[in-house]
Amino acid sequence: MKPAPFTYHRAASIDDAIAHLKATDAIVRPLAGGQSLVPMLNLRLAPADKLVDLSRINAMRQTEERPDCICYGALVTHAAFEDRLVPDASNGLMPFVGSQIAYRAVRTRGTIGGAVALADPAADWLTTIIALEAEVALVGQNGRRAIAGTDFALGPYMTAIGDAELIEAIVVPRRPATERWGHYKVARKTGEYAESMAIALIDKARGRARLVLGATDGAPLVLEKSAREIVAGNTGEGLAAVIRQELADSGRDFPPEKLLLHCTTAVRAVANSEKR
Amino acid sequence: MKTSISATVNGKPVQASVEPRTSLADLLREELRLTATHLGCEQGVCGACTVLIDGQPARACIALAVSIDGSDVRTLEGLDQDPLMLTLKAAFHDKHGLQCGFCTPGMLISAWDLLRRKPDLSAAEIRVAISGNLCRCTGYQGIVRSIQSAAQNWASKAKLTQEQA
Numbered sequence: 001m002k003p004a005p006f007t008y009h010r011a012a013s014i015d016d017a018i019a020h021l022k023a024t025d026a027i028v029r030p031l032a033g034g035q036s037l038v039p040m041l042n043l044r045l046a047p048a049d050k051l052v053d054l055s056r057i058n059a060m061r062q063t064e065e066r067p068d069c070i071c072y073g074a075l076v077t078h079a080a081f082e083d084r085l086v087p088d089a090s091n092g093l094m095p096f097v098g099s100q101i102a103y104r105a106v107r108t109r110g111t112i113g114g115a116v117a118l119a120d121p122a123a124d125w126l127t128t129i130i131a132l133e134a135e136v137a138l139v140g141q142n143g144r145r146a147i148a149g150t151d152f153a154l155g156p157y158m159t160a161i162g163d164a165e166l167i168e169a170i171v172v173p174r175r176p177a178t179e180r181w182g183h184y185k186v187a188r189k190t191g192e193y194a195e196s197m198a199i200a201l202i203d204k205a206r207g208r209a210r211l212v213l214g215a216t217d218g219a220p221l222v223l224e225k226s227a228r229e230i231v232a233g234n235t236g237e238g239l240a241a242v243i244r245q246e247l248a249d250s251g252r253d254f255p256p257e258k259l260l261l262h263c264t265t266a267v268r269a270v271a272n273s274e275k276r
Numbered sequence: 277m278k279t280s281i282s283a284t285v286n287g288k289p290v291q292a293s294v295e296p297r298t299s300l301a302d303l304l305r306e307e308l309r310l311t312a313t314h315l316g317c318e319q320g321v322c323g324a325c326t327v328l329i330d331g332q333p334a335r336a337c338i339a340l341a342v343s344i345d346g347s348d349v350r351t352l353e354g355l356d357q358d359p360l361m362l363t364l365k366a367a368f369h370d371k372h373g374l375q376c377g378f379c380t381p382g383m384l385i386s387a388w389d390l391l392r393r394k395p396d397l398s399a400a401e402i403r404v405a406i407s408g409n410l411c412r413c414t415g416y417q418g419i420v421r422s423i424q425s426a427a428q429n430w431a432s433k434a435k436l437t438q439e440q441a
Binding site for chain 1: 277279295296297298299302318319320321323326329332333334335337338339340342343345386389390403404405407408409
């Protein structure tokens with residue numbers, strides 16, 4: 001099984017990559033770790049006339065600690081988070097998420113930037129960075145811009161990335177040490193894409209909560225009303241009813257079984273935050 | 277259009293001219309005749325093609341050959357004198373860790389990497405760690421026992437070496 005023929009350019013720098021991505025009639029795709037793109041090429045599901053390989057751009061591999069945030073280069077691998085080779089300011093959520101994406105032999109090559117750029121609704125990083133209120137740093141022909149994770153994801157596989165634009169880094173704010181996170185993922189097999197996943201970030205000391213549901217039919221859902229109820233002290237069946245109602249009112253067309261699944265996932269993520 | 281690459285494969289320098297669409301697995305099997313690397317699904321799911329790239333396990337079917345330029349690649353053939361791999365192979369033999377053998381090269385490489393990183397895992401943790409390698413024969417019982425047995429043998433060998441030193 002081979003992909004259809006394509007040409008290949010190994011980009012030496014971000015500018016070089018952008019120059020090669022500039023709009024032509026051809027389909028040009030950036031290649032990061034290739035752990036989603038290459039299978040899609042092998043299956044001939046994703047057409048490509050040319051690949052621009054970003055993997056040798058060292059600037060995209062760097063991690064920078066700033067007073068209020070950590071800036072992860074787009075090419076930081078899932079395994080680097082898992083092995084804590086990069087600093088963490090999420091009270092351990094990012095190393096945890098990194099450790100359970102697919103399988104070790106995929107995590108060693110797959111990158112956070114590549115995963116976020118693909119915006120598979122069922123993938124782990126997109127929901128995680130939205131939960132963590134991270135920004136996506138983009139670089140393109142017209143310079144640099146940063147966009148909130150919430151605004152970045154537009155729908156399934158649809159993002160705010162423009163033509164010949166690249167994700168340069170993911171900028172994650174330092175989360176307060178008083179915050180507790182809870183995660184829950186439903187997958188049919190270890191390492192598979194999620195059927196449903198949720199992340200709860202609850203900071204009782206500061207009276208703040210955030211609840212994000214992923215693996216839906218579109219961009220991850222930020223459940224603001226439910227989060228307010230968590231802060232107000234609502235728990236158990238009462239909270240489950242609020243979450244179910246917020247999902248039903250979200251405008252997404254959830255069939256009853258999906259509604260139940262997603263609601264259960266969110267409730268369990270909240271419960272898991274209590275265990276930390 | 278072919279691209280020239282140079283890499284180290286099993287400790288030997290290799291120069292090759294490859295089409296960009298050629299996978300590392302095809303380069304290893306068809307050009308270099310290193311056929312221990314098996315191809316099952318060719319979409320990164322089954323794990324039969326797992327090799328080491330710069331010391332890290334990776335799927336050779338979804339790594340492009342052009343992208344390994346300058347890297348150090350090691351296949352099962354390149355670990356045939358490695359003491360940990362010999363321990364694993366002996367354990368797979370003793371504990372019925374294989375039947376048809378198709379998944380075995382990938383299983384061995386994944387297990388080798390696992391025991392180097394986390395030598396002290398329970399059976400349940402080993403199951404999670406090898407979930408990226410599919411076996412259709414053994415039901416995984418023998419494989420999990422083999423890896424546990426290899427971990428024990430490897431630990432006692434290490435202890436013996438320490439005592440002798």
